[in-house]
Amino acid sequence: MLNAKIEKALNQQILLEAESSQIYLAMASWAEVEGYAGIAAFLFHHSDEERMHMLKLLRFVNEQGGHGVVPALPAPSAKYKGVKELFQQVLEHEILVSNEINKLVDICLKEKDYTTHNFLQWYVSEQIEEEALARNVMDKLKLIGGDKSGMYFFDRDIAGLAAAEGGGADAEGGK
Numbered sequence: 001m002l003n004a005k006i007e008k009a010l011n012q013q014i015l016l017e018a019e020s021s022q023i024y025l026a027m028a029s030w031a032e033v034e035g036y037a038g039i040a041a042f043l044f045h046h047s048d049e050e051r052m053h054m055l056k057l058l059r060f061v062n063e064q065g066g067h068g069v070v071p072a073l074p075a076p077s078a079k080y081k082g083v084k085e086l087f088q089q090v091l092e093h094e095i096l097v098s099n100e101i102n103k104l105v106d107i108c109l110k111e112k113d114y115t116t117h118n119f120l121q122w123y124v125s126e127q128i129e130e131e132a133l134a135r136n137v138m139d140k141l142k143l144i145g146g147d148k149s150g151m152y153f154f155d156r157d158i159a160g161l162a163a164a165e166g167g168g169a170d171a172e173g174g175k
């Protein structure tokens with residue numbers, strides 16, 4: 001049975017994962033409209049993943065006798081200055097999420113809730129991967145600089161990344 005403090009903290013994390021999904025969805029839509037089909041595919045897939053993270057938490061809270069609350073969400077920004085600025089925001093957002101997961105893990109240890117602590121290890125690993133991926137993307141964008149053909153290949157390659165993760169069709173509505 002979850003204690004009230006942990007239930008509240010998990011519900012906060014549900015909100016953050018749902019917000020992440022919305023933010024990446026808004027970014028995907030912007031990229032699609034701007035003609036970056038590969039970046040859009042990558043971000044649509046990322047948005048779906050964040051929704052899955054939210055759902056996994058919500059189901060866990062319910063399974064443990066708590067109530068996973070579906071939160072209201074603020075509208076994410078619909079406009080981005082450019083691809084580099086967009087991915088810088090992705091990286092900063094992933095760092096913020098990692099910090100929040102770490103805080104959650106810390107609360108579990110203080111409250112001696114080893115079940116939730118164990119459950120959260122999946123999120124710890126996931127954040128390591130997602131942060132590394134975001135840093136990798138930023139490194140590539142820094143190399144490209146303002147080069148247009150470089151950006152063409154970046155868009156093509158990042159589509160491949162989404163396809164490899166099983167999300168290549170997401171930009172076409174999951175067909």
Ligand code: OFO
Nearest residue numbers: 020050053097130
């Ligand atoms: Fe939920 O993994 Fe990123 O934020």
